[in-house]
Amino acid sequence: MEKLKLGISSCLLGNEVRYDGGHKYDNWVAKTLGDYAEYVVLCPEHECGLSIPREAMNLKGKKDEYRMLTAKTMIDHTQKMLIWSETAIAKLKEEQLCGYILKSKSPSCGMERVKIYPLHGGAAGKTGVGIFARELLSAFPLLPIEEEGRLHDPGIRENFIERVFIMQRWHDLLSRKVTAAEIIRFHSIHKYLLMAHSPQHYREMGKLVAEVKQHAMPDFLDEYLKLLMTATARHATPSKQQNVLLHLLGYFKTDLDSFEKQELIQLIAQYKDGLIPLIVPITMINHYVRKYDKEYLATQVYLHPHPMELKLRNHV
Numbered sequence: 001m002e003k004l005k006l007g008i009s010s011c012l013l014g015n016e017v018r019y020d021g022g023h024k025y026d027n028w029v030a031k032t033l034g035d036y037a038e039y040v041v042l043c044p045e046h047e048c049g050l051s052i053p054r055e056a057m058n059l060k061g062k063k064d065e066y067r068m069l070t071a072k073t074m075i076d077h078t079q080k081m082l083i084w085s086e087t088a089i090a091k092l093k094e095e096q097l098c099g100y101i102l103k104s105k106s107p108s109c110g111m112e113r114v115k116i117y118p119l120h121g122g123a124a125g126k127t128g129v130g131i132f133a134r135e136l137l138s139a140f141p142l143l144p145i146e147e148e149g150r151l152h153d154p155g156i157r158e159n160f161i162e163r164v165f166i167m168q169r170w171h172d173l174l175s176r177k178v179t180a181a182e183i184i185r186f187h188s189i190h191k192y193l194l195m196a197h198s199p200q201h202y203r204e205m206g207k208l209v210a211e212v213k214q215h216a217m218p219d220f221l222d223e224y225l226k227l228l229m230t231a232t233a234r235h236a237t238p239s240k241q242q243n244v245l246l247h248l249l250g251y252f253k254t255d256l257d258s259f260e261k262q263e264l265i266q267l268i269a270q271y272k273d274g275l276i277p278l279i280v281p282i283t284m285i286n287h288y289v290r291k292y293d294k295e296y297l298a299t300q301v302y303l304h305p306h307p308m309e310l311k312l313r314n315h316v
């Protein structure tokens with residue numbers, strides 16, 4: 001399997017680039033996901049020209065208008081960071097990234113809820129976005145981007161990794177000459193994954209795909225990707241998952257006896273009620289896909305969205 005190309009805040013990999021000369025090693029990101037990732041490693045503060053160690057920085061100003069200043073000496077590094085960000089982002093656009101993992105709470109890398117201190121003292125509000133992160137989010141509105149802190153939540157982690165793999169398959173599709181047939185195939189193998197996230201977007205995308213030959217291909221691809229990433233940004237809730245699992249059960253109408261059907265229905269209900277993880281009914285369905293040689297289902301990304309070793313569907 002080709003490795004996932006992911007951008008990452010350098011300190012999360014254990015590089016000693018922080019203001020105090022330390023790091024913020026994150027074991028899951030560095031080790032577990034690291035086995036599947038080729039990281040594009042950036043430390044905006046160091047790479048924009050600041051030393052290690054350096055004076056700590058904060059966002060200072062108002063909710064909608066703030067700058068990045070050193071904590072005590074009040075030196076404004078905002079412009080320096082913006083100039084560096086522009087060049088760094090231009091290079092990142094050539095990288096075909098599948099996602100980006102940012103360090104939370106940082107005035108440079110934090111994606112949300114970064115503290116903004118009033119210029120003349122007072123309590124900080126947690127409404128800021130790091131200066132580099134803000135530029136990154138605006139330059140890559142459809143790219144899966146998350147913070148390491150949020151990735152400790154199993155649901156957010158699962159959703160992020162699912163989307164990162166979707167982005168990898170998308171880049172792979174674009175690396176060949178894209179034909180209408182390839183688009184139809186891409187859409188088809190994502191059918192149940194999309195239904196688990198947003199049945200409404202799946203229907204809308206189906207209409208778009210049916211008219212693929214009536215669009216200029218670049219326009220079609222832009223519109224499809226927008227819908228794809230918007231759809232999958234919606235979390236696959238247990239009730240939407242249940243709906244998909246019951247649909248899949250329908251493929252075995254004539255294969256399973258009533259005991260086997262009841263057993264699978266019960267597993268799906270137990271998953272929906274939060275008693276067992278999603279991997280349990282999925283494993284059972286995958287077993288029946290192999291046993292009854294269901295070629296169409298075997299192509300469904302929903303049944304194999306990411307490596308099992310990441311254990312992303314093992315939580316309740």
Ligand code: SF4
Pocket residue numbers: 009010011012017018019042043044045046103106108109
């Ligand atoms: S949070 Fe960002 S800027 Fe700060 S040390 Fe880590 S990579 Fe560098």
